[in-house]
Each structure stands twice: as C-alpha cells, then as structure tokens.
Amino acid sequence: MRIFLGALFALVAAACLNPACAQSGAKPPYEIVKSHVDIELQPDGAFAETQEVVYRLLTEAAVQGFRQMVFSYTDGYQQLTVQAAYTLKANGTRNDISQDKMLRGYGASTSPGFEDLKTITVIFPNLEIGDEVAVTILFVQGKPWFPGEFAQNFTFPPSIPVNDALVSISAPASLAVQTDNLGLAESAPETADGKIRRNWTYHNQIVTPEETGAVSPLDTGPRLVLSTFTDQSQIAALYRRMMQGRADVTPAIKSQADAIIAGISDRREQARAIYEWVSKHIGYVNIVLGAGGFVPHPAPEVLQNKYGDCKDHVMLLTALLAAEGIVAQPILIDTSPRFLQPKAASPFVFDHLIAYVPEFQLYLDSTARYAPFGYLPMLDTDKPVINAMTGAAERTPPPSVSQDQVRTTIFATISPTGAADGDTRITARGEPAMGFRALFNLVNGANEAAFLQKFLGPGGSGTLDKGNIDSLAPDYSFSVHFHQENAANMPGPGAMYPNVGFRPIVFTPAVGGDLPLTRTRPYVCPSMDLEEDVTLTYPDGIRFTTIPDAQTVKGEGVFFSEDIERIDHNTLHSVTSFRFEQPHMTCTPDYYMRIRPKLAQILSILRGQIIYRLKSGKEQ
Amino acid sequence: MSARSAALVAGLLFAAFMSAASADELRACYSEGVTRPVMQTTINLMDDYPPLSVALGEEGATDLSFVIKSNGTVSDVKVVRSSGSLRLDDASVEAAKQAIYSQPKLGNQPIACSHYLRINWKLEGQAGGGLWQSEIVVLTPPEALYPPGALAEHREGVTSMAVTLAKNGSLMKVAVMRSSGSDDLDAAAVAFAKTRSFKPGEVDGHPTGSVIGVTIPWTLPSDKNARPSQK
Numbered sequence: 001m002r003i004f005l006g007a008l009f010a011l012v013a014a015a016c017l018n019p020a021c022a023q024s025g026a027k028p029p030y031e032i033v034k035s036h037v038d039i040e041l042q043p044d045g046a047f048a049e050t051q052e053v054v055y056r057l058l059t060e061a062a063v064q065g066f067r068q069m070v071f072s073y074t075d076g077y078q079q080l081t082v083q084a085a086y087t088l089k090a091n092g093t094r095n096d097i098s099q100d101k102m103l104r105g106y107g108a109s110t111s112p113g114f115e116d117l118k119t120i121t122v123i124f125p126n127l128e129i130g131d132e133v134a135v136t137i138l139f140v141q142g143k144p145w146f147p148g149e150f151a152q153n154f155t156f157p158p159s160i161p162v163n164d165a166l167v168s169i170s171a172p173a174s175l176a177v178q179t180d181n182l183g184l185a186e187s188a189p190e191t192a193d194g195k196i197r198r199n200w201t202y203h204n205q206i207v208t209p210e211e212t213g214a215v216s217p218l219d220t221g222p223r224l225v226l227s228t229f230t231d232q233s234q235i236a237a238l239y240r241r242m243m244q245g246r247a248d249v250t251p252a253i254k255s256q257a258d259a260i261i262a263g264i265s266d267r268r269e270q271a272r273a274i275y276e277w278v279s280k281h282i283g284y285v286n287i288v289l290g291a292g293g294f295v296p297h298p299a300p301e302v303l304q305n306k307y308g309d310c311k312d313h314v315m316l317l318t319a320l321l322a323a324e325g326i327v328a329q330p331i332l333i334d335t336s337p338r339f340l341q342p343k344a345a346s347p348f349v350f351d352h353l354i355a356y357v358p359e360f361q362l363y364l365d366s367t368a369r370y371a372p373f374g375y376l377p378m379l380d381t382d383k384p385v386i387n388a389m390t391g392a393a394e395r396t397p398p399p400s401v402s403q404d405q406v407r408t409t410i411f412a413t414i415s416p417t418g419a420a421d422g423d424t425r426i427t428a429r430g431e432p433a434m435g436f437r438a439l440f441n442l443v444n445g446a447n448e449a450a451f452l453q454k455f456l457g458p459g460g461s462g463t464l465d466k467g468n469i470d471s472l473a474p475d476y477s478f479s480v481h482f483h484q485e486n487a488a489n490m491p492g493p494g495a496m497y498p499n500v501g502f503r504p505i506v507f508t509p510a511v512g513g514d515l516p517l518t519r520t521r522p523y524v525c526p527s528m529d530l531e532e533d534v535t536l537t538y539p540d541g542i543r544f545t546t547i548p549d550a551q552t553v554k555g556e557g558v559f560f561s562e563d564i565e566r567i568d569h570n571t572l573h574s575v576t577s578f579r580f581e582q583p584h585m586t587c588t589p590d591y592y593m594r595i596r597p598k599l600a601q602i603l604s605i606l607r608g609q610i611i612y613r614l615k616s617g618k619e620q
Numbered sequence: 621m622s623a624r625s626a627a628l629v630a631g632l633l634f635a636a637f638m639s640a641a642s643a644d645e646l647r648a649c650y651s652e653g654v655t656r657p658v659m660q661t662t663i664n665l666m667d668d669y670p671p672l673s674v675a676l677g678e679e680g681a682t683d684l685s686f687v688i689k690s691n692g693t694v695s696d697v698k699v700v701r702s703s704g705s706l707r708l709d710d711a712s713v714e715a716a717k718q719a720i721y722s723q724p725k726l727g728n729q730p731i732a733c734s735h736y737l738r739i740n741w742k743l744e745g746q747a748g749g750g751l752w753q754s755e756i757v758v759l760t761p762p763e764a765l766y767p768p769g770a771l772a773e774h775r776e777g778v779t780s781m782a783v784t785l786a787k788n789g790s791l792m793k794v795a796v797m798r799s800s801g802s803d804d805l806d807a808a809a810v811a812f813a814k815t816r817s818f819k820p821g822e823v824d825g826h827p828t829g830s831v832i833g834v835t836i837p838w839t840l841p842s843d844k845n846a847r848p849s850q851k
Contacts, residue, residue, distance in 0.1 A: 038672040038707065050671040083671050099782070100798045138675050170706055190706050197706035 045144030151227035151346035155217035183222030233391030257323035283307035329389035382585035404430035420487035459485030492613035548608035649733035682712035779809035789820035
C-alpha cells in the first residue's frame with residue numbers, strides 16, 4: 001500500500017532549499033496534528049489497518065499540496081475504504097467529504113497485466129492556511145503477500161512537527177513481531193487472549209529544516225520497522241518461491257537468446273548482447289516492487305508482450321542468459337536514499353529488483369534504459385541488497401570517480417559585434433552519459449531549435465549532432481555547432497566568464513549551488529569528474545585588462561583548478577577541472593562542514609571574470 | 621462505509637466499592653462522608669470508538685480504576701477488567717484520561733479519591749460494518765414511487781447507495797454514494813431501499829455485519845407523456 005507520501009515529501013523538500021532558510025528555521029509547510037495507525041494482525045499474515053491522520057496547513061504550498069490525497073492498493077490482495085474525510089476550518093466549521101466526491105481509478109499503470117493497481121482519490125475543496133484536513137482509511141490485506149508473514153515500516157520527516165503519532169499493533173502471540181525502533185517511545189506490551197498489543201508514540205515539535213540530499217529517515221530515524229520475518233535469508237527463500245518457474249528456458253526463450261548472440265563467441269560479450277537487447281526491446285512499466293505484488297510475469301509472457309516491470313525484466317534477462325548457460329541472480333534493492341539495512345528484516349524496504357551475474361561479477365539493471373552493460377545508475381549504487389538466490393546480504397559497488405565524467409571542449413570565435421560562433425563537443429561517461437542519451441531521445445526536429453535556444457539565449461541557434469545515441473557504450477559523445485548573439489559586450493569595456501556557447505554542464509550547481517550553512521544529517525554526495533576546455537578567439541584589437549590568475553583548491557576528496565592562458569594576442573585558453581572523489585555515496589555532516597569552506601572558495605573562483613575592451617582605431 | 625455509520629450507545633456503570641484505605645490513604649470516592657464527584661465532561665464514544673474496532677465489530681466493557689484529583693482531573697488510570705479487546709481497553713484508558721469531574725470533598729475539604737468506571741463499547745444493532753463488501757444489488761422500484769416532480773420534469777438518473785446491515789440482516793443505515801443528480805430521486809431511492817430486506821453477510825459460515833452496494837436506476841416510464849404534471 002502506498003499513500004501519498006511522494007507528494008508529501010516533495011512538499012517538504014520544496015519548503016526550504018536556500019541557506020537563509022536553513023539558518024532561520026523557516027516555517028514547515030504543515031503540521032501532523034494526529035497520526036494514529038492501528039493494526040490487527042491475523043495468524044496467517046492477513047491484517048486490517050486503520051490510519052487516522054489530521055494535518056494542519058501552515059503555508060500556501062501545503063494548501064496546494066493537500067488539495068487531493070491519493071491512496072493506492074492492489075486488487076485481489078488488498079481492499080481500501082475511506083471511513084471518514086473532512087476539513088476543519090480555523091473557526092471550527094467542519095466540512096465532511098461525501099463518498100461521491102471520492103474518485104476510484106487505476107493506479108500507476110493501466111497496461112494489461114497491471115490493472116489490479118487501484119487508487120482512491122479524496123479531494124479537499126476550499127482549503128486555506130490554518131485549515132486541518134483529516135482522513136481515516138481502513139486498509140485490509142485479506143491475502144498476505146507472503147503467507148504467514150507481516151512487515152511494515154514507519155518514518156516521520158524530521159522537518160515536520162508531529163503532535164500526536166501512535167502506532168499500535170495487536171498480533172497473535174504465535175507471531176513473533178521483531179522491531180527496529182529509532183526515536184519512538186514504546187509502552188509496555190499488553191497481553192490478553194493469546195494476543196499481544198504494542199504501542200509506540202512519537203511527538204516532536206523541535207524540527208530541523210529539510211536538508212537537500214539527506215538520506216532517508218529509515219537510516220537516521222525517526223523510524224519503526226515491524227516484521228515477522230526472521231532474517232534476510234528467509235526473505236530470499238520466499239522470493240525464490242515467488243519466482244519459481246518464472247524464468248524457465250522455453251523453446252521461444254532459447255530461440256530468442258540464440259538470435260541475440262548469433263556470431264558472438266565470447267561469453268561476456270554474449271551477456272552484454274543479451275542485456276542490451278532486453279534494455280532496448282522490453283518496455284519498462286515503472287511501478288515499485290510490491291505495488292503489483294511479488295509474483296513476476298513468466299519470462300515467455302514478458303518476451304511476447306515486450307514490456308514488464310522490474311521483476312519481469314529480471315525474469316526475462318535471467319531466462320535469456322540461462323539459455324546460453326550464464327547464471328543471473330535476482331537482487332532486491334532500494335532506489336530511495338537508504339543506505340543501511342534495518343535490524344528487523346523486511347522485504348518491504350526494497351522497491352526494485354535487478355540482476356547479478358556472478359561469472360562476471362556484474363550487477364545489471366535493464367530497466368535503466370541507457371545504462372551501459374555493468375554500469376549501475378546512481379540510484380542503485382552503494383546500496384545494501386539481498387541476493388534472492390543465495391540469501392546473502394551484499395552491497396552494490398561504491399561510486400568510482402572515473403565512472404561519472406564529463407569532458408567539454410569548446411572552440412569559439414567572438415565577433416566585433418559580440419556574437420559567438422563555435423563548436424561544443426562533449427564526451428560523457430556513466431550517469432551523465434545516461435542522462436544525455438535520455439534527454440536527446442526526446443529532442444528532435446521541431447523542438448531542437450527551442451531546446452538549443454534555452455542554452456544560447458535570444459537570437460541563438462545551432463545544430464545538434466547526437467552521435468551514436470543508440471549505442472550503450474560507456475562513453476557517449478555529441479556536439480553542437482552554435483551561434484550566440486550577445487555573448488560579449490563589444491566594444492566594451494566588458495566583463496565575461498571565460499566560456500560561451502552551448503554548455504549543459506555548469507560547475508556551480510555541481511560544486512554545491514547554494515551551499516547550506518549547516519548540515520545535521522548524512523547526505524548523498526555523488527562522485528564526479530568534470531572538465532571544461534575552452535579556446536576563445538576574440539576580435540583583433542582586443543585588450544584584456546584582467547585575466548584571473550590560475551587557482552587550485554584541493555583536499556579531502558575535493559580538487560578544483562582553473563587556469564586561463566593567453567596563447568596569442570587575441571586568444572584565451574582556459575581549462576577548468578572539478579573532481580569530487582568519495583569512497584561512498586553518502587557523506588557525513590561533519591565532513592560537509594570541513595569541506596564547505598573549500599566549496600565556497602571554488603564558487604568564488606568561478607565568479608571570476610575576464611575584463612576586456614576592444615581598442616579603437618586611434619589606439620596602438 | 622463511514623466509521624460513524626454505526627450509532628453508538630455508551631453505557632456507564634459505576635461500581636460502588638467500600639475499600640480499605642490504600643497505603644497512601646486514598647479514600648474511595650464512594651466512601652462515607654465523601655461528596656461524590658460527578659463527571660462534568662461527556663465521554664463521546666462515537667468520536668473515540670477506534671475505527672478498526674468498528675470495522676471488526678469489536679464490542680465489550682472495560683472496567684477502569686483511577687484517581688480523581690482534588691482539582692477534578694483524572695490520573696493513574698488502570699484497566700481492572702478487560703473488555704476482551706486490548707484496543708477497546710486502550711481507548712477506554714484514553715477516554716478516562718480526558719474526563720473532568722466535580723471536586724471530590726470530605727466535608728468542606730477537597731480531596732483526591734479512587735474511583736471505578738465501566739465503559740461499555742457497543743455498536744448499535746449488534747454489529748458494526750463488516751470488512752468485505754458483497755455484491756451490488758440493482759433494484760427497480762414500482763412506477764408509483766417515481767417522484768412526481770421528476771416525472772413532470774422528465775428527469776432520470778442512477779442513485780448508488782451503500783446499505784449497512786447488522787449480523788442479523790437488519791438494516792442499520794443507508795447512505796447515498798453517488799447521486800442521481802436529483803435530490804428527490806435520491807430520497808425516493810433511500811426510502812425504497814429501507815423497505816427491502818437483504819441477505820446478511822457471512823465469513824466462513826458465520827454471519828457478519830456487511831455493507832451492500834445497492835443501485836436504483838430511475839428510468840422514465842414509456843407512457844410518461846400521459847402523466848399529468850403536478851404542482
């Protein structure tokens with residue numbers, strides 16, 4: 001079951017992004033007045049659950065964000081009813097939302113095979129700041145995902161005041177419910193008639209502003225994980241049972257695999273070919289693992305339909321590889337910014353499935369449409385996983401600075417009127433390469449001019465050479481021939497940065513943008529390696545009053561250098577490099593505070609400009 | 621089904637106890653000479669009935685003991701006898717904690733005293749709504765029941781309702797889920813549904829409270845033009 005947490009967290013994230021906000025403790029967008037969750041667990045793992053939530057809206061952003069709430073469930077396993085929904089005005093007027101204002105619809109996908117995902121949307125009209133919105137839902141998991149087992153996790157955003165939160169569970173004494181609690185208060189369990197009832201409460205009025213890139217509260221708290229699963233190997237065993245028979249090698253699978261690897265004798269290259277084929281030819285239905293259950297569609301069906309969700313992709317990939325004698329293992333992973341495994345084992349903290357090929361020691365995610373063979377997208381990097389085949393807890397590889405690179409080379413000439421003409425060539429690797437490939441698949445024909453003008457400004461134009469966009473080679477190169485009006489203010493005197501033209505990769509946001517003044521929570525800090533090499537030829541007669549000195553900043557994983565050289569009377573050559581090298585995907589707040597001065601220094605250097613003017617005819 | 625669709629009855633029984641003084645010499649509120657404190661606030665069980673208990677049809681009585689302080693507030697609430705549902709017991713404790721009493725006095729002296737309270741959780745009609753929705757029933761009312769105003773204005777529509785039934789099949793509540801677009805058609809649909817009887821729900825052969833979807837399509841009779849209009 002998913003409620004509208006996505007919208008809630010987006011609301012929270014948007015609330016406080018600039019340093020001034022971080023410092024002043026700006027108002028949170030809403031307050032959780034009440035959040036009571038009550039679970040009645042049956043011996044077979046079925047359960048009924050009510051959620052009573054009341055929010056008070058504190059900002060205009062919250063008024064917009066709470067206009068509607070969407071609750072989702074999976075038919076056949078789950079049922080959902082809205083028992084009550086109302087708004088409470090500041091003057092005490094209560095407006096109940098009638099059932100006929102609640103819309104029932106499909107969930108994340110209507111594709112055949114996924115129509116069991118359903119939603120109920122409750123619309124709250126006429127909201128104002130100061131209003132409370134309340135909803136009580138009854139959720140019933142009549143058929144457990146894993147017979148005899150139950151798990152659920154709860155978190156609260158540290159940046160939202162919580163007045164009265166309660167999680168209660170009544171469970172048969174025969175089902176031992178493990179817990180992993182960080183930050184909630186637990187009262188003494190009560191026992192009666194073979195049932196144990198446990199309660200956890202949480203309230204917090206001391207909030208810390210949202211920190212961009214912070215890791216999930218599942219890692220740092222407040223969090224509560226409830227689970228009857230004994231350990232990770234049990235979860236793996238249950239998964240294997242779900243997947244049994246779903247990745248069998250049928251004649252159709254074998255025939256397709258043979259066709260893919262025809263003419264390829266090297267086994268690793270065969271695996272690459274199969275991976276690239278699945279990536280390119282099987283559409284991806286983007287629903288989180290669990291939303292559509294845990295039983296994949298059989299590989300032959302995925303092959304025939306030419307689409308599937310993540311577990312379907314893994315079944316087909318596994319079957320095609322198995323057809324050629326290559327073993328692939330399903331891997332449970334979480335794409336949210338969670339980097340630790342809770343102590344109470346739960347399958348529901350994973351939202352994605354990828355594959356691992358032990359023969360080549362490679363993780364493969366064919367749902368990442370543009371990921372080269374063996375490259376994992378950032379969301380899969382350095383994550384704690386469960387190998388569903390072996391039951392082992394593993395970790396996907398950490399980032400490598402050589403893996404995410406962008407090399408930008410610009411040659412341009414600036415005319416006496418200040419226009420710039422030139423060429424940008426970019427070679428990207430890793431996550432940036434995936435991003436560019438995805439982007440340029442959307443840019444074509446009619447929208448290409450508009451796309452380029454976004455970077456080149458009014459009067460700007462250019463032509464895009466997309467290069468080999470269909471290849472999944474690790475490096476991706478493309479170029480843009482551009483014309484830019486008003487690149488420089490001629491005849492000056494003027495000031496400009498030592499670069500012009502088409503520049504999709506800009507250093508300032510990569511270095512950190514608006515550097516928050518403080519951080520209190522671990523945050524995601526991807527490694528990267530950026531370099532920009534610009535050769536600018538100015539009009540004859542140019543005089544440079546100021547050229548910034550070469551500068552270097554380095555230490556603790558940070559390296560930056562900028563060097564501007566005058567290579568002849570009217571040509572400047574600048575090379576700017578930024579490398580951020582981390583052993584892991586997350587950094588501590590202490591580390592951030594240590595490197596913040598270096599990052600601030602780099603941002604200051606990036607603001608340095610060349611000051612110039614064009615000599616008049618009278619000047620020597 | 622709304623959690624509030626069941627009207628709730630609070631039965632409050634006061635157990636009179638002449639207990640020996642406890643170690644901290646706390647008198648029972650019913651002791652001789654003590655001006656019996658009276659509850660000043662109302663325990664509104666409709667608001668406090670745990671929604672999951674309503675859904676599960678949980679009922680029962682929780683016996684509580686607590687201290688009424690000299691300012692009339694309640695402390696040290698304990699469950700003396702469970703209702704059989706820990707969920708209802710927890711709700712009883714919470715309800716008691718919010719109660720305010722008149723000041724207990726011994727003579728003219730305000731005192732604290734120990735008190736007992738039974739909170740009786742009861743869903744009207746002997747059942748709450750069940751967890752499972754059974755099939756949708758389509759009813760066709762006789763022509764005579766077609767609201768005259770709707771006939772005159774040639775209005776049609778479909779009224780969809782949720783009918784809540786008790787375990788014994790008796791009708792507890794009818795709620796309009798989707799309007800036909802006309803108030804008179806909806807009102808006539810509700811009135812008609814209330815005259816019908818429905819098969820109660822069952823889970824594993826045991827009767828249970830349930831919610832049935834009932835749809836009444838209002839379609840104008842073919843001889844509608846012959847009907848005189850009414851003012």
